[in-house]
Amino acid sequence: xxxVAQSPRYKIIEKRQSVAFWCNPISGHATLYWYQQILGQxxxxxxxxxxxxxxxxxxxxxxxxxxERLKGVDSTLKIQPAKLEDSAVYxxxxxxxxxxxxxxxxPGTRLTVT
Amino acid sequence: AQKVxxxxxxxxxxxxxxxxxxxxxxxxxxxxxxxxxxQPPSGELVFLIRRNSFDEQNEISGRYSWNFQKSTSSFxxxxxxxxxxxxxxxxxxxxxxxxxxxxxxxxxxxxxxxSS
Numbered sequence: 001x002x003x004v005a006q007s008p009r010y011k012i013i014e015k016r017q018s019v020a021f022w023c024n025p026i027s028g029h030a031t032l033y034w035y036q037q038i039l040g041q042x043x044x045x046x047x048x049x050x051x052x053x054x055x056x057x058x059x060x061x062x063x064x065x066x067x068e069r070l071k072g073v074d075s076t077l078k079i080q081p082a083k084l085e086d087s088a089v090y091x092x093x094x095x096x097x098x099x100x101x102x103x104x105x106x107p108g109t110r111l112t113v114t
Numbered sequence: 115a116q117k118v119x120x121x122x123x124x125x126x127x128x129x130x131x132x133x134x135x136x137x138x139x140x141x142x143x144x145x146x147x148x149x150x151x152x153q154p155p156s157g158e159l160v161f162l163i164r165r166n167s168f169d170e171q172n173e174i175s176g177r178y179s180w181n182f183q184k185s186t187s188s189f190x191x192x193x194x195x196x197x198x199x200x201x202x203x204x205x206x207x208x209x210x211x212x213x214x215x216x217x218x219x220x221x222x223x224x225x226x227x228x229s230s
Contacts, residue, residue: 033217042118042205042220043159056217089157101147101209101216105159 002026004106006092012112018080021109025073025094031055033103034067034077035091043091049075082113116141118208120221127196127228135191135224137206143167148182148189149207149218159205165189196228 005024013019025032030051035043046065048055051072060067064083069075079086089110093103117140127133139148150162163173165182173180177194193200203225207218 031216035217040222042207042222043218044220045217048217091159093159095216099216102161102164103218104161105151107156107158110157 004092004094004104006090006106006109008109009107010110010112012114013082015084015113016081018078019082019111020079021077021090021092021111023075023077023092023106025075025092026104028096029094029104030072030097031095032069032075033093033095034075035093037089037091037108039088046077046090079111082111084113087111087113116143116208116210116219118206118219118221120204120206120224122224123222124225124227127226129197129228129230130195131228132192132194133196133226133228135193135204135206135226137189137191137221139187139189139206139208141187141208141210143210145210147209149209150180150189150191151205151207151220153203153205153223155202162191193226196226198228198230201226201228 007022032049034046036046037043046060047057047067049069052069067077089108091108092106095103119138146167148165152160170182179192181190203223205220205223207220209216209218
């Protein structure tokens with residue numbers, strides 16, 4: 001079974017530029033999460049989708065971050081404009097369903113904002 | 115508020131030593147889940163174990179064992195006879211059943227270095 005795929009693996013941009021990350025969850029997984037992991041800290045949830053609907057986006061900085069999962073499969077996370085403090089690893093995770101409580105993580109995208 | 119505390123930032127041991135990683139959590143919910151994840155240098159989070167709040171039985175899986183004590187709100191992880199391949203960052207995490215979603219709340223992690 002293929003795992004969670006993410007691209008790109010690394011991205012370097014200048015502040016005020018925009019960037020997008022892509023995630024393809026495990027086939028059949030209804031729930032998808034985006035986490036932000038700042039160096040030296042544990043991952044922090046940005047947004048959770050159930051199929052193509054948002055379950056929790058309370059910690060998403062909506063003035064600059066947006067995410068979508070239009071067909072309930074792949075997801076895209078966008079930052080526009082980026083700030084220095086957005087430098088982090090962005091992790092995508094998927095779960096069979098909302099109640100399974102077991103999340104499978106992708107390799108992450110390491111973003112550096114200069 | 116929910117919170118996970120991993121007081122040990124870094125631990126260094128020599129191969130074959132036993133090592134215990136501490137995890138203390140805070141929650142007001144009676145139904146919750148606790149997790150341990152391993153993050154090797156490659157960066158991918160690897161699931162190790164899930165425990166629900168009604169199951170306080172300790173668990174052993176090979177060289178890994180977990181001790182869950184609700185009385186002290188702790189969920190500690192022990193590696194017996196550590197190996198160099200165990201070197202990684204280990205995260206303890208909490209998920210509650212009554213929040214809007216089922217996102218994990220992670221501690222800050224403990225970096226384990228095992229030398230040969």
